Amino acid sequence: MSSDGGSGTDYLTMRGRDYPSLRQFTVFLENRVGQLLEIVRRFEGSNVRIVALSINDATECAFVRFLLSEPEQGREILERAGLALIESDLIGIELPRGPQPLLQVCTALLQAEVNIVQAYPLLNTPNDRPAVALMTDNIEMAMETLARKNFRILTEQDLKFDDD
CATH class of the missing domain: 3.30.70.260 (ACT domain)
Known part of the structure; x- marks a missing residue:
C-alpha cells in the first residue's frame, strides 16, 4: 500500500514506512503530583498540540502515551526535557x-x-x-x-x- 487509493498522496516516509501510521510517544514519569502538568506545559508556546492521551498508572511510575499534532517537533521537545521515551506506530x-x-x-x-x-x-x-x-x-x-x-x-x- 503505497498510496491512499488514488489521490496521489505517497506515504513513503523517512522512517521507511509506506503506510500512514500515527506516531505515539510513550514517556515514563515518576508517580507524583504535577508530573503530567510539567510535560503538558513543555508544549506551551509551540504549535504542538496533544491530540490523544493515555495514562497507565503503576506504583512507582506512570506511562503516559501521546499522539501529537506535530510529531517531529513534539519529539524534540520531549527529548530536550530529558525524558525517556519510546516511539511506536499506531x-x-x-x-x-x-x-x-x-x-x-x-x-x-x-x-x-x-x-x-x-x-x-x-x-x-x-x-x-x-x-x-x-x-x-x-x-x-x-x-x-x-x-x-x-x-x-x-x-x-x-x-x-x-x-x-
Missing part, C-alpha cells in the same frame, strides 16, 4: 456512522486475526468525526484489512491544526 481510524462503530472495527480485525493491544480516542479529528488510535500486533495486516473494508485511516496530516 493506526488512526475514523469511526463509521452507525449504532456500534467499534463493533465494526473489531469485527474486521478479528476476521484478519489481528489483536488490538492499545486503544484510545482521538481528541482532534478531521471533519469532527469520532476516531480512535489503535496499536495492533500486526499493523500492516490491520491497515490493509481496514482499508479493504473502506474504513477511513487517518494520517499525521489529519491531526494537524489549521490555524491557532
Whole structure:
C-alpha cells in the first residue's frame, strides 16, 4: 500500500514506512503530583498540540502515551526535557456512522486475526468525526484489512491544526 487509493498522496516516509501510521510517544514519569502538568506545559508556546492521551498508572511510575499534532517537533521537545521515551506506530481510524462503530472495527480485525493491544480516542479529528488510535500486533495486516473494508485511516496530516 503505497498510496491512499488514488489521490496521489505517497506515504513513503523517512522512517521507511509506506503506510500512514500515527506516531505515539510513550514517556515514563515518576508517580507524583504535577508530573503530567510539567510535560503538558513543555508544549506551551509551540504549535504542538496533544491530540490523544493515555495514562497507565503503576506504583512507582506512570506511562503516559501521546499522539501529537506535530510529531517531529513534539519529539524534540520531549527529548530536550530529558525524558525517556519510546516511539511506536499506531493506526488512526475514523469511526463509521452507525449504532456500534467499534463493533465494526473489531469485527474486521478479528476476521484478519489481528489483536488490538492499545486503544484510545482521538481528541482532534478531521471533519469532527469520532476516531480512535489503535496499536495492533500486526499493523500492516490491520491497515490493509481496514482499508479493504473502506474504513477511513487517518494520517499525521489529519491531526494537524489549521490555524491557532
